[in-house]
Amino acid sequence: MMQSLLYGGSVESRLAASHVIFGQLAEQLQNDLTFMNKLKSLTHHARAVANHMAEMQLGPLCIRCSSQTSGGCCSLFMAGETDALQMLMNILAGIEVRQVRNDGRECCFLGETGCIFIFKPMFCLNYNCTHIHKAATSFQMQELERLTGVVLTKQYELEQVLLACIRRESGKTKQPPSLDFNNSSF
Numbered sequence: 001m002m003q004s005l006l007y008g009g010s011v012e013s014r015l016a017a018s019h020v021i022f023g024q025l026a027e028q029l030q031n032d033l034t035f036m037n038k039l040k041s042l043t044h045h046a047r048a049v050a051n052h053m054a055e056m057q058l059g060p061l062c063i064r065c066s067s068q069t070s071g072g073c074c075s076l077f078m079a080g081e082t083d084a085l086q087m088l089m090n091i092l093a094g095i096e097v098r099q100v101r102n103d104g105r106e107c108c109f110l111g112e113t114g115c116i117f118i119f120k121p122m123f124c125l126n127y128n129c130t131h132i133h134k135a136a137t138s139f140q141m142q143e144l145e146r147l148t149g150v151v152l153t154k155q156y157e158l159e160q161v162l163l164a165c166i167r168r169e170s171g172k173t174k175q176p177p178s179l180d181f182n183n184s185s186f
Contacts, residue, residue, distance in 0.1 A: 005017050005084065006083055006084040006085055007083045007084070007085075011080060011082070011099065011108060012099075014082070014083060014084040014087060015084070015087055015097065015098070015099070017084040018084040018085075018087035018088040018091060018097065019091070019097075021084065021088055021166065022088055022091050022092065024169065025165055025166070025169065026092070028165065029092065029162075029165065032161075032165070034161065035158075035161050035162075035165070038154070038157055038158045038161055039089075039092060039093065039158060041154055042089075042093075042119065042151065042154040042155060042157075042158050043093055043118065045147070045150050045151045045154055046118045046119055046120075046151050047118070048147055048150075048151075049125070049144070049147045049148055049151050050118065052140075052143060052144055052147055053144070055140075056132075056135070056136055056140050056144065057135070058114075058132065059113055059114040061131060061132065061135060062074060062114065062132075063110075063112075063113075063114060065129070065131060073124070073127060073129060074106055074107045074110045074115070081121050081123055081124075082109065082117075082121050083121075085159050085162055085163070086117070086119060086120075086121055086155075088162065089119045089155070089158060089159070089162070090116075090117045090118060090119050093118050093119065095116060095117060095118055096116075097109075097116070097117070098116075100116060119151075119155055122152060122155075125148040125151065125152060126148065126152075128141065128144070
């Protein structure tokens, strides 16, 4: 049940689920020293990736490609790869997670200057097309891969803390977790 709420359904339902979970757990998570330290560490490393991507000029390169007829990497398909936990982590980091566009071609989280997320989905961090490889030096690519590897590891660690917290909350009610928007308890 919980998996389908966090990882399945439409982008809209996963986005709604992330906001419901935030409303229910934000105070608890913000008072959890382990969680906040992991979030701070992840934010630091994600900013290092973002800075490196900016130095590589990936924002303009990727936006140019995504605006082509084929849609590129930031196609509508990518929004479907973003789960509720990924959205929740971004909300907890202060990102206003919302659908920026609904043009039926590009990822709905692709803003005018690139992805709105600070914590990006695994595919978005791991996939580097031929345009990126042609524009970058070998050192830039090695550094990008190193930095994204650290971020993905830290994202996984933070997800585990979030899942444990969600499970704990759902165990308090002795019922399967529910994101029924009329009943805000787990």
